[in-house]
Amino acid sequence: MTANARWLQIFWIVHLSKSFGNVHAVRHLSFQIESGTIFGFLGANGAGKTTTIRMLCGLTHPTGGNATIAGTDVWKDRQHVRTKFGYVPQRFSLYRDLTVLENFRFFGGAYGVPGAELERRINGLLRLSDLQEKVNAAAGSLSGGMRQLLAIGCALVHDPPLLFFDEPTAGLDPVHRQQIWNLLYDLSNEGKTIFVTTHYMDEVERCTEVGFIDSGRLLAKASPRALKSSFRVRLLEIDVEPLMPALVRLRNRPELLGVSLRSGSLRLYAQEPEKLMARWREDWPFKDLRLLGERWVEPDMEDVFTAYSQGYDGVLKESAS
Numbered sequence: 034m035t036a037n038a039r040w041l042q043i044f045w046i047v048h049l050s051k052s053f054g055n056v057h058a059v060r061h062l063s064f065q066i067e068s069g070t071i072f073g074f075l076g077a078n079g080a081g082k083t084t085t086i087r088m089l090c091g092l093t094h095p096t097g098g099n100a101t102i103a104g105t106d107v108w109k110d111r112q113h114v115r116t117k118f119g120y121v122p123q124r125f126s127l128y129r130d131l132t133v134l135e136n137f138r139f140f141g142g143a144y145g146v147p148g149a150e151l152e153r154r155i156n157g158l159l160r161l162s163d164l165q166e167k168v169n170a171a172a173g174s175l176s177g178g179m180r181q182l183l184a185i186g187c188a189l190v191h192d193p194p195l196l197f198f199d200e201p202t203a204g205l206d207p208v209h210r211q212q213i214w215n216l217l218y219d220l221s222n223e224g225k226t227i228f229v230t231t232h233y234m235d236e237v238e239r240c241t242e243v244g245f246i247d248s249g250r251l252l253a254k255a256s257p258r259a260l261k262s263s264f265r266v267r268l269l270e271i272d273v274e275p276l277m278p279a280l281v282r283l284r285n286r287p288e289l290l291g292v293s294l295r296s297g298s299l300r301l302y303a304q305e306p307e308k309l310m311a312r313w314r315e316d317w318p319f320k321d322l323r324l325l326g327e328r329w330v331e332p333d334m335e336d337v338f339t340a341y342s343q344g345y346d347g348v349l350k351e352s353a354s
Contacts, residue, residue: 043068043195043226044089048098051084051249058084060249061098066242068194071217071227073240077342081249082230086197089228091115103194116144118195119188123203125180127187129173133164136172136187144191151190158186161216178209185216196220198229202236214239234335243334245341252341260337265350268336269306270298272326279322290345293335300330302340304347 044066051059059081066072076082087093089100091111100107105114127136137158141151159165162182167175172183181201188196198217202210214236217227221241229240237243237257244254253260273279280299283292288309290302303309310327317324332340340349 043070043103044100044228046089046098046100049085049088049095049100050097051081051088051093052096058249059088062246062249062251063098064244064251064254066226066228068226069221069224070242071221071229071240073237073243074228074230074246075237075243075338076246080246080342082246083199084249085246086199086228086230090118090120090197116191117193118197119185119191119193120197121181121184121188121199121201123200125172125177125184127172127180127184130171132169132171133159133175133183134168136183137190140187141190146191154190154192158189161189161219162186163212176209178205178212181205181209181213182216185213189220194224195226195228198227200231201229202231202233210236234333234338237334237338245338247342247344257334257337261332261334263337263350264332264340264348266304266306266348267329268332268348269301269303269310270295270328270330271301271324272298274323274325279319282319282322290347291339291343293339300336302336302345302348 044064046065047063049059049062050057062085074082074085084093088095089102089107091107091114094108102114102117105117107114128139131139134155137155138151141155146154159168162185164179164182164186167179172180175183185196185201201217202213205213217229217239221227229236231237240257242254242256243260245252245260253263255263276294276297276299280292280294283289283299283301288303290304292302293300301309313324339345
């Protein structure tokens with residue numbers, strides 16, 4: 034792959050929309066993704082992530098707008114576009130009664146990979162997915178992590194430029210989670226584009242770019258670093274006892290947008306946290322609660338997700354894109 038080819042736009046989405054009667058699931062999505070990007074697509078359940086992916090995979094007809102993958106229209110040329118991507122669902126969807134090798138050969142044949150080329154690719158994918166010693170094992174007998182590695186391998190068997198992952202490490206132990214992410218890094222380094230949904234905020238930090246969707250609208254698209262810098266205020270964290278009564282009491286305070294529990298401390302989301310803390314230093318309003326300490330903290334991706342998904346506009350700059 035040449036240096037110029039590496040940065041070609043794999044995705045081009047323009048005003049993509051989908052309605053089901055009066056329900057607007059996706060509303061005028063527009064963005065591009067370059068080759069080699071690990072793109073995290075985030076949003077609460079029902080935000081429109083699945084509908085968007087179904088349209089991009091050519092499974093659902095858009096109500097409006099259009100999208101292309103590697104220059105191919107996702108709906109008008111949906112049979113051809115399916116050769117441009119691999120899809121790894123959250124739940125294991127391969128054939129449990131077939132062996133690892135038989136699954137590879139089945140999916141390679143389904144994509145029309147020529148015999149000699151298919152065997153070469155299978156050998157490479159067995160090494161890549163660390164499944165050489167399991168080649169004759171039934172897929173159903175594999176551990177959860179190995180099944181997911183097999184699913185990734187089968188999604189790669191036709192060498193697509195793009196991979197869709199729906200929560201690829203859900204339910205896996207930390208060792209297999211790291212193994213899968215190491216594999217995603219390798220694929221990205223080769224120029225493949227990774228489109229991933231996840232609810233693990235530590236995994237969002239591993240993406241090179243992140244998009245937030247809510248009620249079918251794209252709220253922000255930027256790198257994790259840029260999204261964290263989209264906070265216009267500092268975050269206040271306090272140590273208080275007793276902890277749980279304090280959490281409940283503070284959640285009901287009108288001057289706070291929200292409260293979260295972090296490692297035994299309370300993180301507060303407020304539009305004017307400095308003024309709030311100054312007032313509390315002069316007159317702590319909770320006589321039955323003991324304020325033990327305070328500090329200013331930098332936002333992480335969980336804070337970003339909370340702010341966007343809960344609509345805490347008061348702590349965010351106008352635009353993070």
